Amino acid sequence: MSILGFFSRGRSAPVARDRLQILLAHERALSGRTDLAAVLQKEILAVIARHIPIDQDKVMVKLDRGEQVSTLEIDIEMPDAALAPAAMAAARPPEAPAARPPRPRPQPRRQRP
Amino acid sequence: MSKVMVVTSGKGGVGKTTSSAALGAALAQAGQNVVVVDFDVGLRNLDLVMGAERRVVFDLVNVVQGDAKLPQALIRDKRLETLSLLPASQTRDKDALTEEGIGRVIEELRERFDWIICDSPAGIEKGATLAMRFADVAVVVTNPEVSSVRDSDRIIGMLDSKTLRAEGGERLQKHLLLTRYDPARAARGEMMKVEDVLEILAIPLLGIVAESPDVLTASNLGSPVTLHNPASPPARAYTEAARRLMGEEVAVVTPSPQRGLLSRLFGRRAAA
Numbered sequence: 001m002s003i004l005g006f007f008s009r010g011r012s013a014p015v016a017r018d019r020l021q022i023l024l025a026h027e028r029a030l031s032g033r034t035d036l037a038a039v040l041q042k043e044i045l046a047v048i049a050r051h052i053p054i055d056q057d058k059v060m061v062k063l064d065r066g067e068q069v070s071t072l073e074i075d076i077e078m079p080d081a082a083l084a085p086a087a088m089a090a091a092r093p094p095e096a097p098a099a100r101p102p103r104p105r106p107q108p109r110r111q112r113p
Numbered sequence: 114m115s116k117v118m119v120v121t122s123g124k125g126g127v128g129k130t131t132s133s134a135a136l137g138a139a140l141a142q143a144g145q146n147v148v149v150v151d152f153d154v155g156l157r158n159l160d161l162v163m164g165a166e167r168r169v170v171f172d173l174v175n176v177v178q179g180d181a182k183l184p185q186a187l188i189r190d191k192r193l194e195t196l197s198l199l200p201a202s203q204t205r206d207k208d209a210l211t212e213e214g215i216g217r218v219i220e221e222l223r224e225r226f227d228w229i230i231c232d233s234p235a236g237i238e239k240g241a242t243l244a245m246r247f248a249d250v251a252v253v254v255t256n257p258e259v260s261s262v263r264d265s266d267r268i269i270g271m272l273d274s275k276t277l278r279a280e281g282g283e284r285l286q287k288h289l290l291l292t293r294y295d296p297a298r299a300a301r302g303e304m305m306k307v308e309d310v311l312e313i314l315a316i317p318l319l320g321i322v323a324e325s326p327d328v329l330t331a332s333n334l335g336s337p338v339t340l341h342n343p344a345s346p347p348a349r350a351y352t353e354a355a356r357r358l359m360g361e362e363v364a365v366v367t368p369s370p371q372r373g374l375l376s377r378l379f380g381r382r383a384a385a
Contacts (some may be wrong), residue, residue, distance in 0.1 A: 012301035016259050017309040024266050024313060 026065050040072055052078055118230050118358070119248040121272075123236030123264030127256045128292040131328055131338065132351070133232035134162045136252070138337035139348075139355035140248045141196035145227040148187065150199040152244035153234035154210060157201035163190065164335025174202035177214035178189040183221050192340055197226070207240045219247045237271060245276050250358070252319060257305040258295045265289075265314055287309050288319035290354060295324045297370040307367050318355030322347050322366040 041061050048054060058077035064070060120133045130153075137149040151159035154174060160166045163363035165188045171181035176199070176307075183199075199222075202209065222229045233244035245251065251272050255265040269287060278285040291310060298304040311318055327345040331338035337357075339348045346368065353363050 012311065013299065013302045013305045016305050017313065019260055020259055020313050027263075027266065028270070111279065 022065060022067050025067075026070075041074065044074055045076075048076060052083075054081070115226055116228055116249045117219060117223070117247050118228060118250040118252060118256060119233055119245040119272075120252045121233040121241065121245055121268050122235065122254040122261070123237065123241075123268040124256075124261045127261050128290075128322070129235070129254050130158050130162050130232055131332065132252065132254050132290055132292065132322075133159060133230050134337040135339045135348070135351040136284070136355050136358070137228070137350045138190075138196055139207060139229045139339040140194060140228050140230075140358065141190070141193045142339065142352070142353060143359065144195065145359070146195050146225070147224055147228045147230065148197040148199055148226045149230045149232060149317045150222070151232050152210075152240050153232065154205055154207045154240055155203065156234065157203050159232050160175070160188075160198060160200045161335065162332050163198055163337060165190070165200070169200045172200045172202040174205045174209045175219070176218055177210060183218065192336075199276050207234075207238065210239065210243055212243060212246060215243050216247060237267065237275075239267075242271070242275055245272060248272075248276055248285060249278065251276075252288050252290050253314070253316065254290050254292055255310060257291060257299065257307075257310055257316065257344050262305070262310055262313055267316065269316060270381075284311035287316045288358075289314055290319045290322065292322040293324045294321050294368065294370045300370045317367055319357055320350050320365060321367060322350040322354075 014066065045059065054076060060073075060075040061072075062073040062075070064073075120129050122129050130151075135148050137147045141147040148161070149159060150173065151157050152173070153159070156163070157172075159168050168188050169245070171186035175181040176183050176186045186199055188198045188200065190198065215245075219229060231244040231248065234240040253265050253268060253272075255261050272285055272287055273279050276285055289311065291307060294307070295304055299306045307318070307321055323346055325347045327342055327343065327347050328338055331341040334341060338345065339351045342348055343352065350368075353365075356363050
């Protein structure tokens with residue numbers, strides 16, 4: 001951002017135009033329909049919650065709407081207890097990563113709509 | 114024959130009321146019979162901008178609810194006899210307006226006037242949807258600024274879906290009025306250019322009103338800018354826009370930085 005600011009001092013208008021064009025392309029496509037990203041988020045979380053207890057406050061959802069491709073990042077913090085063998089067994093036969101580093105932070109999942 | 118024209122924007126503070134008053138006065142100066150209707154129930158300001166705030170007795174809500182006859186509520190402009198104002202209520206809330214009631218008032222206004230200009234409130238709530246509901250023509254007032262352009266896009270979508278004309282499969286004329294344009298800043302790349310906004314919103318351009326101190330001076334004095342100082346750049350822009358609304362072919366000239374600067378110096382001197 002600062003590099004952009006340095007080279008194009010004062011020329012913020014093209015940035016405004018480009019941001020609007022991308023945003024409005026999405027908003028026009030969505031008008032009258034439900035937001036796909038919101039639906040995906042809800043359903044993905046529901047699937048995970050079937051296997052692991054999730055604290056809704058520890059879920060980070062990031063959406064980046066691009067011109068060609070949009071990305072949906074869902075970052076879920078899982079308590080160690082949830083990954084403990086007992087908990088996993090209680091859930092379902094997993095192809096489970098039983099032995100993992102102490103605090104597993106799942107990689108963000110990327111979904112391309 | 115009569116035309117119902119909504120002046121709308123979505124965003125507040127972009128110049129709907131200023132533009133309603135200025136276009137209304139310009140059309141009236143051209144000999145048209147014009148009424149400007151304030152739909153901003155609870156936050157009326159058109160009366161103030163047009164200098165009629167001390168003459169309001171009855172208002173739109175009184176007429177809709179049958180407490181007053183239309184002629185009792187209409188206020189004729191003191192400077193232009195072809196220009197009238199139908200003020201909004203200051204004390205009621207927007208729920209006092211019904212589609213059926215507004216439809217009746219519009220029908221009655223159509224019999225008396227050539228132009229019925231509906232000054233929409235900001236937002237997309239009932240007041241704004243009712244202001245656009247019966248429109249034949251829409252003027253979308255936009256500033257060259259991201260939030261204003263986004264809201265205008267939303268409003269254009271509503272004009273295409275929520276108006277009687279749109280529902281009946283008829284064409285609703287939509288025009289873009291770009292206000293508070295600063296040619297010097299646009300030239301320096303600090304503000305979106307006219308072409309940028311036009312490309313994004315993709316509706317025909319009705320006019321460009323450059324940022325000017327004349328607008329504030331006129332509203333301070335309670336006079337539409339087209340009446341207060343007809344030679345000023347904003348007055349000329351509005352007058353030309355009014356001629357385009359009447360079907361005349363008038364080329365839109367994008368204000369140039371030099372002229373913008375000069376007129377700003379001029380305007381400041383005049384206002385001082």
